[in-house]
Amino acid sequence: MASSSIVFAGPPLAQYALRRADDALLLGHRLSEWCGQAPMLEEELALANIALDLIGQARLLYAYAAEIEAAGHDEDQLAYLRDAQHYGNLLLVEQPNGDFAATMLRQLLYSAYAWPYWQAMERSADATLAAIAAKAAKECAYHHRHAALWVVRLGDGTAESHRRAQQALDDLWMFTGEMFTADALEAPLITAGIAADPALLRPLWQASLDETFAEATLIAPADGWMQQGGRAGRHGEHLGHLLSEMQYLQRAHPGVVW
């Protein structure tokens, strides 16, 4: 039956693209959950626009992964027919929206990483990834600016907004460590100049966060225990719930189109 789960079996380059597609899709989906519930109209537009950019990045990356895999899968099947343990996203992006502070801190932590990541990927030896990166870098820079403005406003706002922003930062910090690691699948791609070296991104990420946190009067937690496993398909319980909602239509009505 067409609604059965599929397993992606592409080579490392395709897996690499698929993982980045998963990052963008899940964060985009999380942001879309704010639709109709944002604190004000302008923010409603902002969150939906950011979600649209991210889902657009995901589509380009899924399409590329499917093209390399050459197993007849398309971007929709990769998004809607894979089970949680076959998703290779960062744990950070699957975290629930929480309150507005948690959403904005998650957005800041991700976009402060994604912006320099995609900038570095513009120099990828893989022409398609470099082309996708050229668009994504500019989009993520814009998302970062927006998230940073909100984090400053919340952190340096009222006692309550400061408390919530600091709480969100404390809660999310343990999901940031895996952004800067590379597993056995990705290491050769880094050596080949196809993938950006995440270790080189860390200082850029840290410097931009330091600047935002100083203005926001927020304290970055000490690096303690870091959760890992997202890239290997070891996820928290939240991802299953997210997928059950996101994939429902395709699973219940296989192949349905708008």
Added chain:
Amino acid sequence: MSITASLTRAWRIAADIADPELPMLSIADLGILRDVRWEDGTVSVLITPTYSGCPAMSAIADDITAAFAAAGIAPVHVRRVLAPAWSSDWITPAGRRKLAAAGIAPPTPGSAPIACPRCASMETAMLSPFGTTACRALWRCRACGEPFDRFKCH
């Protein structure tokens, strides 16, 4: 007709197609029509997205197919290209004039002051960095009091 003459005609057909979200601009004005060429015995029209998630891409592809069919040219192959990446610098001078005439402030780099497209006052302020479409932000004129869209410099 020679291939060159056919392609010139084909370019004119493609260049005439309006952008679905900015119908005062053609896809040539917007700089997303990249090329019209002869490939494997068919006309290929190359377009590029403004933003990764631009939802108008499919509608534009459909419009191109329909316009060529109406002109008696079929099949036509619409191909999306990503490189070189579109930026607001690809908007033509004519496109910039049409944006301003429609009340949308054309893109200007960095922190350059933005003129109100209605009264030309420079006393303008951003209301929201995100607007009605992926390519626009929402601004307001302090002089005439009108809100307006600004095309993002991207």
